[in-house]
Amino acid sequence: MLEFKVLKQSEKSKARLGLLKTANGIVETPTLVPVATQAVVKTLTSEEAAAAGSQMLICNTFHLRLKPGEKFVKSAGGLHKFMNWPRPLMTDSGGFQVFSLGFGKDLGVGKIIKEKTGEIVRLGQQPKLLKITDEGVHFTSFLDGSRLFLGPEESMKIQQALGADIIFAFDECPPPAAEHAYIKKSLERTHRWAKVCLKAKRNKHQALFGIVQGGRYKDLRQESARFINSQPFDGFGIGGEFGEDKKSMMQMLGWVTEELDPKKPRHLLGVGYLEDIPKIIKQGIDTFDCIVPTHYARHGIAFISSGTLDLLKSVFLKDKKPLDPKCSCAVCANYSRSYISHLFRAKEITALKLLTFHNLFFFNQYVSKIREDIRNNKV
């Protein structure tokens, strides 16, 4: 089951305020969906992820297939129970891993640093660790070299065993540098798989989102958005390449959202930076996942009202202020920059957790403020 209600459509932009009702609770949109790749928000407990203001998490089908394996999760009563998250949950389809462990690994990049890739991948070139066919993707496990096949039916089967509230159709996320002809071919495959996923879906309590691809090409993005919109999906994911700069990213999102049924929710897969968040919301995005708050925390970077802090710098050892004097989170109430900086320098694990909690709280507050701004006609 999934109900989506647009409470308010902004008059200033395409931004909208909504309520997304799932079998495990209601999500106020727009919202950040923190990443819990292996059924955990790295360094936090589920209770802490909730205390940091998270409404819905997204887990990773491909990683959970490898560890612990969906049968263990299913036998534990499903993902919600397994990870003690009795709240809304998403699982992605594994499609992004086709890129990041295949082309991405070969190029030494993940999506977050896509701007560095250049034009290395040629049409039809196949990466070493995987082979994409019309049926699906043959992986060589980076863990132990074992072989694994993932196609639309397998992805649905795994996602249904995991039991998240919102699951995604299996897609191919082509490399950023791929040319028009390759993307076109890849898109046909993704669209064919979308239909297979719709047919393979069994659980009524799970909502299935179709994924719009098409790279940086207007005609392909529009074609993909029109096709996915024509299918009986419960909502939409928008994936893949977002163009070379912020402007082209917003333009591309515009091409897509114009084609999508406004009554259905739209999830943007993998947003890079804090400053992108208001922009994508103004393009009508309702939910988006983002590793930035958690990933940067583990590298010592705090997001605060006035910018960022690198806690590894020795100057913070004598700084008695909280991470963000304007923040009302439990970490800022109890700990100083000095202490957290000490913990990082002393290689104490607690440092990672304190900073992850703060960053996640900060991002969630940031998006909550945007919801408030939409409500008050400011966005």
Add this chain to the structure above:
Amino acid sequence: MLEFKVLKQSEKSKARLGLLKTANGIVETPTLVPVATQAVVKTLTSEEAAAAGSQMLICNTFHLRLKPGEKFVKSAGGLHKFMNWPRPLMTDSGGFQVFSLGFGKDLGVGKIIKEKTGEIVRLGQQPKLLKITDEGVHFTSFLDGSRLFLGPEESMKIQQALGADIIFAFDECPPPAAEHAYIKKSLERTHRWAKVCLKAKRNKHQALFGIVQGGRYKDLRQESARFINSQPFDGFGIGGEFGEDKKSMMQMLGWVTEELDPKKPRHLLGVGYLEDIPKIIKQGIDTFDCIVPTHYARHGIAFISSGTLDLLKSVFLKDKKPLDPKCSCAVCANYSRSYISHLFRAKEITALKLLTFHNLFFFNQYVSKIREDIRNNKV
């Protein structure tokens, strides 16, 4: 300030129930003092260490001298404020590091695996990373090769800057294998340093404990206990070698506690195992520090009512029970062996924290039960 009140002396053993009143709160004794070496119980926040039932923590003077340096802690308002632990705190003197980074490092051992050392160290042999003189200890930092001198006056100065409620006199903790003649010489030094520490102590709100040494030799243990007891210390630490087996450990503790003023509190420095705890309490020990619950947690070992579990074993992936079905901690209430086992196998940091919390709660409950047993004339 320090007030110690024996509420009840057992009639069955030397065990006693007490209240230890410090400038930052009251401790019910006997109690475990969890180790917060670098001003943090590894993987936990201070709030979590308290929620796990910890009453008092012990930090490490030597490590905090190196990182972040006591001046940063002092400028932050002292250790309590720095680490957000507005409760009783101890700092040890740095004496154990003289062993573990000197002789211990050369022998490849810490105190916890002392039984493996054998008779390698000969009388007067000096380890590579430090040089012990009558004034104190010259360290070569294992972090960056820099030189550091720590003597009784330096240790007092650092511990006063750190500001714990209970501080320890600077001692030499001789290697387990050392012979009588070496221990005797070392003991004279430790006793001389004890007097220097008493003279160097300035802060009235801090209590100073003298440390009894003497290795495995009855005459030296008794001599040390009598000497330390004759000095105006607020309480006692018992350190160093505890003999080759549990029986000799208890015998040795008996030699010492018989000589100590029963009105003053007794802290046993570094207890190895869970099964030692009831035994040392029956020898009249009031407080003791122990890395076992936290250290073993980080290696995947859970302590439970029926023994221990190695969560890295794959059998636990399908075990839906909590770590300990009889445990009332937040981890056992919310998470399964299956999930925690998955997190360990997936190398997720959250695993370390969940297990540390449980183990610490378990140990604290275990000791709380012994207090109850003393109260009810069962111990």
